[in-house]
Amino acid sequence: MARSTRMLIVAAIVLTAAGLATFVGMAFLRSNPPTIDFAANHKAGQAVDIRLQTVGSYGHYPHPTWVTYMTQAPDGKWVHTTLWDLPAHTRINVTIDQYDSGSPLRNQQIGQVEGTIGGYMTLNGKKVKVLDSYAGNGVGHTFSVPTLGINVPLYGNSSSATLCAVAPCSATSSKYPHNTIKFSFMTPGVGQYPWQCFVPCAAGFLYGNSGPMQTIGYMDGFLKVVNT
Ligand SMILES: [Cu+2]
16 A cells, blocks of 8 residues: 555544544533423423422532532433523522531621512521521522522531432432422523522632532533523
8 A cells, every 4th residue: 555545544544533532522511511401391371390409519420529509300300410491581480409518608698588589488488588697507508690680598407417418319308407498580581691609618629619619510500591
């Protein structure tokens, strides 16, 4: 075989390999974390129910020690993601099972419930408008959508209790303490609205503010509001 032909074949193989690697890499970036579709088959005027949980440590690869949110998909499966497709101009009923501990807030403002329907949440069935983070177990996380003015503080569990350390915690909910927080809000028009936790809850990171606090799928995500 001529040298030029051999070089052509080698170049073709190298290019194909590089192309495949790029394709696989991009596919991974596109699909991780996945987006849960709460907008499919949505009928106008119908509310959407979402169940989430907050866990002190994810318990799995690649970051078993990172604090995280989890999302229950419409089929009941728990998924490690914070990305959701939501129908526009729709009431969203959120339930959060909070399995993590809490602490006093650095900024008392985020102990206030804001932007929900009625301006309140329920904490284990009781109506609450503001949490005093210096009382009881303090605040573990928040669910906050700055562009929509939404803020919901999540009451902590006693740090002396044995807390759930492997997500999802639902299968073992009777074993581990948790607080159940419920609230509702209206989605706006089509757009991507970032949401996040505002408690610096990333243990082991400078000021608790990097790692899971800056990673989609853990302590922040997007409301992807779509037309249905
Ligand atoms: Cu948090």
